[in-house]
Amino acid sequence: MNDIARLFYSIGEPYAAGVFEEPERSYFYRHALGHARYFEALSPTPYDGETLYPCGRKFFENTPAMMPHYAHTYVVDWPRLEAKSAEAARILKEFTDISHYSFGWLHGAPNYKRIVKEGLNSYRTRVLARPEGEDFREGLLALLDGMESFVRRSADYLESIGAPAQLTAAVRRVPFAPAQTYYEGLVSWNLIFYFDGCDNLGYLDDGLAHLYADEDLTEVIRQLFSNIDAMDYWSCTIGAKYNEITRQALRAIKGKRRPLLELRVTEDMPQDLWDIAAENLRDGTTHPSFYNDKGIHDMLKARWPHIPDEDLALFVGCGCTETNLQGLSRSGGTDENIPLLLIFEEYLHANLAAAKDFDEFYEGFCRETERRIDAQLDLITEYYEYNARYLAHPMRTLFTDDCIEKGKDYHAGGARYTWTQSSDSGLINVADSLLAVKELVFDRKKYTPEDFLAKLSAEDPVLYRDLRSCPCFGVDNEQADALAAAYAERVYMVYRNKKSNTFIDGYILTEHQFLRYESEGLRVGPTPDGRKAGDPTCDSIAALRGKACAGPTAMLCSASRLPQHLADGISVLNLTLNKGNLDKALRPLVEGYFAMGGIQVQVTVTSPEELQDALANPDKHRDLIVRVGGYSDYFVNLSPALRKAVVERDVHAL
Numbered sequence: 001m002n003d004i005a006r007l008f009y010s011i012g013e014p015y016a017a018g019v020f021e022e023p024e025r026s027y028f029y030r031h032a033l034g035h036a037r038y039f040e041a042l043s044p045t046p047y048d049g050e051t052l053y054p055c056g057r058k059f060f061e062n063t064p065a066m067m068p069h070y071a072h073t074y075v076v077d078w079p080r081l082e083a084k085s086a087e088a089a090r091i092l093k094e095f096t097d098i099s100h101y102s103f104g105w106l107h108g109a110p111n112y113k114r115i116v117k118e119g120l121n122s123y124r125t126r127v128l129a130r131p132e133g134e135d136f137r138e139g140l141l142a143l144l145d146g147m148e149s150f151v152r153r154s155a156d157y158l159e160s161i162g163a164p165a166q167l168t169a170a171v172r173r174v175p176f177a178p179a180q181t182y183y184e185g186l187v188s189w190n191l192i193f194y195f196d197g198c199d200n201l202g203y204l205d206d207g208l209a210h211l212y213a214d215e216d217l218t219e220v221i222r223q224l225f226s227n228i229d230a231m232d233y234w235s236c237t238i239g240a241k242y243n244e245i246t247r248q249a250l251r252a253i254k255g256k257r258r259p260l261l262e263l264r265v266t267e268d269m270p271q272d273l274w275d276i277a278a279e280n281l282r283d284g285t286t287h288p289s290f291y292n293d294k295g296i297h298d299m300l301k302a303r304w305p306h307i308p309d310e311d312l313a314l315f316v317g318c319g320c321t322e323t324n325l326q327g328l329s330r331s332g333g334t335d336e337n338i339p340l341l342l343i344f345e346e347y348l349h350a351n352l353a354a355a356k357d358f359d360e361f362y363e364g365f366c367r368e369t370e371r372r373i374d375a376q377l378d379l380i381t382e383y384y385e386y387n388a389r390y391l392a393h394p395m396r397t398l399f400t401d402d403c404i405e406k407g408k409d410y411h412a413g414g415a416r417y418t419w420t421q422s423s424d425s426g427l428i429n430v431a432d433s434l435l436a437v438k439e440l441v442f443d444r445k446k447y448t449p450e451d452f453l454a455k456l457s458a459e460d461p462v463l464y465r466d467l468r469s470c471p472c473f474g475v476d477n478e479q480a481d482a483l484a485a486a487y488a489e490r491v492y493m494v495y496r497n498k499k500s501n502t503f504i505d506g507y508i509l510t511e512h513q514f515l516r517y518e519s520e521g522l523r524v525g526p527t528p529d530g531r532k533a534g535d536p537t538c539d540s541i542a543a544l545r546g547k548a549c550a551g552p553t554a555m556l557c558s559a560s561r562l563p564q565h566l567a568d569g570i571s572v573l574n575l576t577l578n579k580g581n582l583d584k585a586l587r588p589l590v591e592g593y594f595a596m597g598g599i600q601v602q603v604t605v606t607s608p609e610e611l612q613d614a615l616a617n618p619d620k621h622r623d624l625i626v627r628v629g630g631y632s633d634y635f636v637n638l639s640p641a642l643r644k645a646v647v648e649r650d651v652h653a654l
Helices: 003-010 014-021 027-041 056-060 078-084 086-099 112-118 120-128 135-160 165-173 182-196 204-211 218-230 244-252 271-282 293-303 340-351 358-390 394-399 427-443 449-457 461-468 478-497 516-522 552-560 582-595 608-616 640-647
Strands: 066-069 073-076 200-203 235-238 260-265 289-292 315-318 322-325 337-339 417-425 506-511 568-571 574-577 600-605 625-627 632-634
Touching: 003 014, 003 086, 014 027, 014 066, 014 086, 027 066, 027 073, 027 135, 027 394, 056 218, 078 086, 112 120, 112 182, 112 200, 112 204, 120 135, 135 165, 135 394, 165 182, 182 200, 182 204, 182 218, 182 394, 200 204, 200 218, 200 315, 204 235, 204 244, 218 244, 235 244, 235 315, 244 260, 244 271, 260 293, 260 315, 260 582, 271 582, 271 600, 289 293, 289 582, 293 315, 293 568, 322 417, 322 506, 322 568, 337 340, 337 358, 337 516, 340 358, 340 417, 340 427, 340 516, 358 417, 358 427, 358 478, 417 516, 417 568, 427 449, 427 461, 427 478, 449 461, 478 506, 478 552, 478 568, 516 640, 552 574, 552 582, 574 582, 582 600, 600 625, 608 640
Parallel strands: 200 235, 235 260, 260 289, 337 417, 417 506, 506 568, 574 600
Antiparallel strands: 066 073, 289 600, 315 322, 625 632
């Protein structure tokens, strides 16, 4: 063993030691060995009587400063490492500068279904079929050995403390052997989740359907959901192959913050699933969100006609809700954000005075938007190529189909499908701003360009009164919606038309805002949609806060006119309803929206009075869960600006 590896072992850093054990080997082998050494050294986590093992955050407590990470291969707690050894920190920093391109955020889901059915021993057989001595082969074998070591020691620990025999027996078998029962399937699913460190539970009810034997394991699913919640991770998909596990998952999510339960909706979805969903929403659970199963299939099929239907059926919305095919795709997360409203603000101030008419102004702005997006996609391409060379991801390589057979890393084209995904911010703000400029400067000529810009910068109250009277998106105004749709199409088509000479199969835009609508708003001054300087941008493709004055049906009609089928990612729509006639209104609202072309809708059920009281007295509402910008969180966890933005949404009466 060399001195550097010995140094890292001596200070309790097994991942880093593995990386430096054989520095002449490939990056893939070195990271795989780092993962292996990490799992070999990882102590079994404390067991507190749960129905699954491991549970909660305990898997990652008291761990080294350098550890595996689902989005970036690894992460380093630099202050902690510095405190252990300044020399070790210096050495690792040099390695990180070479091998870690810090850019974007990766979401994905392992092929849970295949692992549960076949077991990881079958994966070992597939790896062993590769050429002997190959770094790729030897790295994956080391990784499997490290994982198996942890599972074996965990089973021994559970037996030694007298844990339930059913749990101990399951951990003895899975995930290396195929699961034989529904319960073993859930134990296996949970272990895969922790090994990958992933943020998504995949397509749960489909993946376990072959094991179901008329058992009610709602509480075990609830434990699985509690684990993803405790880890601050994200999502899980159920439907469109509805079964009893679908129902158990819907009941298990009741009252929980996470995962974001994504219900794939078909025309023949059973009424009792709608009833359970409505009950959850009425009781303050913001789950499930609703996904247009046919719309998503048709959208992806039109973009990639060669993808077989059986692959498209594995759609899951990873992270907040990024388009993935479970266990088949390396499809990014939020690789970058395109600040549409900032682009508009800069173009407005530089070009409004010189434009002879609105058409000229609009066309110039669209071209600038296209240029800026295209340049950003070039940077994303460079990032993907860099990771392919330097930042291997052995765990996702093991868990994603085709990587083993190709002998290629997940980051380097090993997955069956490789897409990039980025988001934007401010699409609806831009639409309403364009409508206001057209109305006040060009059509009615109420303001000269110079006067308009001066009064806008000063946030003149008379101008803002006029801005509020302009046509806007989200009230079923066909002319206003047409302009919004035309601009959205220009944005979406940049992604559709972008080609890559590398392993990237395509570029995707996902219309979810996460927390970015606060930070992106801070970058932008006052805008003609009626925003003040620094206010958050739009939180979804719904009408802007305070403008959905024509009711929920009108807002859904407007949103459906956006060409969502061209985005290829999920276009999130936040809909806030009162309890009213929720049981009767929920299904026709969602199905009507999907019939018009909507892709996704997520619902918060509350009242203006409850939101106002939560804003004034947040500690009295610590259990209030709200939809934010593609995900759910406790109201009290939000920043003051985001709390205010949630309260300002229109609450629609039913």
